Amino acid sequence: xxxxxxxxxxxxxxxxxxxxxxxxxxxxxxxxxxxxxxxxxxxxxxxxxxxxxxxxxxxxxxxxxxxxxxxxxxxxxxxxxxxxxxxxxxxxxxxxxxxxxxxxxxxxxxxx
Numbered sequence: 001x002x003x004x005x006x007x008x009x010x011x012x013x014x015x016x017x018x019x020x021x022x023x024x025x026x027x028x029x030x031x032x033x034x035x036x037x038x039x040x041x042x043x044x045x046x047x048x049x050x051x052x053x054x055x056x057x058x059x060x061x062x063x064x065x066x067x068x069x070x071x072x073x074x075x076x077x078x079x080x081x082x083x084x085x086x087x088x089x090x091x092x093x094x095x096x097x098x099x100x101x102x103x104x105x106x107x108x109x110x111x112x
Contacts, residue, residue, distance in 0.1 A: 001038045003030075011077050012044040015111060016051055020077035023053075024067060026094045027060065027105035034058075040109065053109035061104040064090040071106060 005025070007015070014020035023040075025031045034040065038055050061067040064087050073079065078086040091099075 001033070001035065002041060003034050003038060004041045004043060006043045006045060008045045012042055012049075012051070014077045015042065015053060015109070018111060019079070020075065021109060022071060022075045022077075023107045023109055024064070024076060024090060025105055025107070026098055027103045028098070031105050034105075034107065039112065040107070052112040054112055055107050056110055057108035059106040059108070061106070063096075063099050064094075064104055067104050067106060076106075 005023075011020060011023075015023075034055060036055050036057060040053050040055060041050050042053060043050055059067075059071070061070065067090075068083050068087050073081065073083060073086050076086065078089070081089070090104075
């Protein structure tokens with residue numbers, strides 16, 4: 001199956017360079033449809049260029065704090081950020097009520 005997700009330029013570029021191999025999202029209805037072996041077409045925010053990645057694995061967490069305790073921040077695209085800055089970035093995208101309702105899914109991806 002093929003899925004489409006948008007990314008801001010910074011994280012798109014990190015995936016393109018092979019530096020970001022984990023993509024964190026809210027585990028809502030849309031993301032629950034993404035399975036291991038599926039392809040994700042990432043759309044770069046500024047110019048709508050695209051790239052394809054294959055989902056190699058999935059990890060589930062209750063929230064982004066739990067995720068930050070378990071996963072390598074560099075693989076998530078936060079090599080120079082603190083753990084708290086990483087958590088704050090995700091919490092700035094997804095409000096706490098939705099995170100509490102759906103939880104978090106992390107996709108291990110490999111650029112095709």
